[in-house]
Structures are given as C-alpha cells and as structure tokens.
Amino acid sequence: METLWLRAAALRAGCPLVCVSSADGGTGRSTLTAALGGILAFASPAPIVAVDATGRAWGGLGHRAPRGSSATVWDATLAAERLAEPAVAEPLMQTGPTGLRVLVGESKMTAQRRPPTWSEMFGLVGHLREVYALALLDLPAADNTPTWRALGWATVPVLVARASVDSLQHTMRLLAHLRAVGLTEVADGAVVVVTATSHTTAREVRAIEHLARQAAGHLVRVPYDPVLARPDPVDPRSLSKLTRSALTDIAAAVIDRCPVDLDQPAGSPPSN
Template sequence: MLYGKPYGEADVQGPSDEQPEQLAARAPSGGRGGGQGELAGRERALPPAPTPEQIAARALASVPSGPRLVGEAVVREIPREFGAGTRVETLWWRAASLRAGCPLVCVSSADGGVGRSALTVGLGGLLALAVPDPVVAVDATLRAWGGLEHRVARRSSSTVWDAVAADAGLAEGGAAERLTQVGPTGLRVLVGESKLTAQRRPPTWPEMFGVIGHLRSVYRLALLDLPTADSTSTWRALGWSTVPVLVSRATVDGVQHTLRLLAHMRGAGLAHVPDRAVVVVMATSPSVAREVRAVEQLARQAAAELVRVPYDPGLARADPLDPRALSKATRSALTEVAAAVIDRCPVEPAAVLGPGSSASNGED
C-alpha cells in the first residue's frame, strides 16, 4: 500500500485486474571481461570491457559531488549547464530540504505518444542532480513496451518484475539499488518488464502499488511513468500523487484533450488533481502554431501551472538521456518543470527562508 493518506481513495474505485500468479523471478546476472597484454613487439590485446559496476560508478562519478551545508540543508552544487539565478538556486535549496516520506510525482497524459518517458527521465535526471539523496523513476505503465528502458544504459537485466518478486525485501539493505539502473546524473530507474512468459510478465496494479510503497521507504523522491489516464487505476494513482504531471503534444487537439481530462477529473470529485497538476506541453517541431498558444492559455487557467518544452532532438531520440546535454532552451524549460514540481512538495520549514523562496511549503 502507499504510505500516508491517499487523495481521492473514496472517489475512484480500483480495478479488478486478473493476471496469472507470479511463478519465478530471474536474478540479474553480470560478467567481467578481461585480457592480457602481449609481449613486446606483438600486437597488444584490447583493454578489458568495463563491468556493469564500473559503468554505474563512472555515471555516478560524473555527478557534481560538492554539497554544502546551508542552515540545516545539504545543498548540492549546481551544474554549470543550469546557470545561476534565484529560480535555480531556490529549486536546489528546496530539493535539499524535502521532508521525509518520499513525495510521489506521477506522470500521465490524455493521449499516447506524447513523450511521457522522455519527460520522466529528463525531469528525474535533473532532480537527481538537485536532491542530495537518491531519486528513483519507475516504469508503471504495466505494459511490455514501456519507454524508460530506452532512456537509460542497462547495468543488469533486472526489471520491475524482479521488484515484485522481492516484495517486502525491496525495502531491506541494498535490494532496490541492485534492481535499478543508473542514469548519467545518478537517477535510479526501475525499467519495465518486456517479456510475457509463464515466468515473467508486467505487474498488475495491486503488485505495482506494493512496489511503490516499498520504494518510498528507500528513496527521497519517486517519479512514476504511468499509462494514459483512461482507466480508474491511473486516476487513482494521480489522486494519490503529491504532484500530478500531465504531458501533452503541442497541438490544438493535444492540449484540448488535456483540458477535457482535467474537466472530467473535476466532475468525478478529484478537483485536487487539476488544482495541483503541472501541465507540460512537448513541442514536436521548432515552431509552435499560434492556435496552440491560444489554447495553452486555457490550460493555464485549468491547471496549477503550464510549461512548454521546446523541440529537442535529444528528447526525440530513443537513447539514454542526460539533461545536461540538452539545448539551453530545453534545460531552462526542464528547470521550470522541476521547480514547479518541487514547489508543490512538502519541505522543511527552513527551506522557506531560502533564496527567493515564497512562504509556501508545498502543503495545502
């Protein structure tokens, strides 16, 4: 079960997903390459291939590691790619002051194919730079074709199915760390299960909720890459979330569909979702039509905040994603999304006195 009192639990009923019982879980395996140098005068062998552990260590080594104590918060160094200024400094300050309990950021959309996975990893990768403790992103699509696995380099074969098999053991020791992949900024990623066999399969909603509950006892912040918001279970997850994030394509139809989703949720008694929702409009080309900008104004009134992310080839490619390598405009937009998310997360009172911060502490 999820920790804390969920929003809207009485308003939306859960699903009755029926899938086979779990039968087995495959433990992750790894290998170690090696080679010997040849004698002088002969061609030397290639250097040994890096092990998964070495790959992960290199990724973590590239993350800024110079935290400083400011008041009671350990504030990490801001990478030069994200510049300076009150907005980014406040983001880093509040990210360092998140309250215990692991805020839950749920990413969904009214339509498919809008770039949810790219945004989840891009946003999570940025937050992993700002939050001193590990941040995790989870493929919660419950499908065998989730997008998170294409956005991070694999260090093991572990998937969300192995997390289901671990059950309560997921919260013990380093079990969760062994099952997650590590992105270039230190973001932990629990990728989806791509096999459909008697031994392995994507989890059901009850199994996924159990995994999330255990992970929240391990990590400081969690992001969920949810399916499209066309089921009661996805609505329930959005209702439980600390910060719901709704992704839309930068088209008139795409933004209008998001507007309808927000209206339907209000009508279903889940008004707190649009009241807290951050709408992210993903541009699919370098230019955005004037009509899209007009309908975006309506979405700004219907949700808590709206941010448009410009078109970026780094987001469009199905490759491992490092937010530091994106264009300046995209990094700026992702910073705005991250700030909007962290502004709605509960923080310690000292963070309110941080540079440029408001009186809000992310609570109602």
C-alpha cells in the same frame, strides 16, 4: 535555481509521489519522466527513483535509461517484501548520468516473467518510498481506473500534452473531468507539460495553450529538442539551454508542491 536546490535538499521524509500521465497517447511521458527525474536527481543529495508503471512490455523507461543490468520491475515485484532495504532495492536499479535510479519495465511475457499487475505495482512502490527521497511514476494515459487512482494519490500530478490543438483540448477535458468527479485538488495542483514536436508552433496551438494555462495549476512548454526526439537514454546535460531551462522550471514547480523542512541544513536528512 537556488531555491530548487535548497528545497530539493530539504525534502521531508515520506517520499513525495510524482505521477506522470496524459490525456492521450504519444505525448512523451517516458521521455519527460527520465528528463525531469534527471534534473531532480541532480538537485537532490538523496537518491530519487523513477518507476515504469505503464504495465507494458515495450517502450517506456527501458529506452530512456542506460542499462547496467538486466533487472526490471518484475524482479522488484518478486523482491517486494524486502524492497524497503536499500541493499535489496539498489541492485535492481539502472542509474542515469545524473544519479537518477530507474526501475525499468519488464519486456518479456513468459511463464517466468511479466509486467506486474496494478496491485503488485502499487505494493512495490509503497516499499520503494521507504528508501528514496522522491518517486516518479511513468503511468499510462489517464483512461483507466488505476491511473486515476494513482493521480489521486499523487503529491504532484504531471500531465503531458503534445503541442497540438487536439492534445491540449484533451488535456483540458481531462482536467475538467477530474474536477467533475471530485478530484479538484488533483486538477488544481497539476503541472501541465506541453512538449513541442517541431521548432515552430502554429498560431492556433498557441491560442489553445493560453486557455490550457488558465485551466491548469501550472503549465510549462518544453521546446523541440532533437536529443529528446531520439529513442535513446536521456542525459539532461546534453540538452539545449532552452530545454534545460524548461525542465528546471518543471522541477521547481514539482518541488514547490512537495513538503520540505527548510530549517534543515542543505544535504542533511530531513526530520520526521
């Protein structure tokens, strides 16, 4: 825990990019992004942002962050050229209970508002990285070229799987495909998060999870938690001790993969 806090306080300038995806749908990517982001924001003295990069007009981080305004990722797209200014970026953010800034998805599909295209999304993320210490992207499942491109750019790829045989096998195939197309560093550096869907886990699931642990760079199981199961804003402080411990393990694995300046005093701005 102390190491996590020290490294989070010493993140090097440049804003590491944490890309959250999965091999299939329904794994809880947005929930994990909000919960992990909340832990990281609590640990870091500098602001951290989570961005809904799903391109969907439903679900996503919009249900996982408290809403203080109507601003969405579309408003950020319109202001993209000025997003590198904190005075422009900050009013567009929803703020979680531990200080996580959240840029929620656009839920309207009208002539005036829509989810951004991939090129627009990559552009606005580039501007936001000039403002925030670390950025988490809530991505779609890795079944399209833009998501693979984002995983290739990631400082830390995070792959979320359900605690089921099918989902874990799909994740292992994704890791194998990443290596087969030359993205070995992505597969080797990936943090795999297994989300439990009940209080009990079948023996065959534990067996395939053991194989997945060998294939992944790091694997952490998040126990079933009824708070995470609800489609409500996530407050890491309301989770069970076991769940908070698992999320802290994931946060530590993420921060361990980010460049830091440990010679900087805790809480001081990192050097360039």
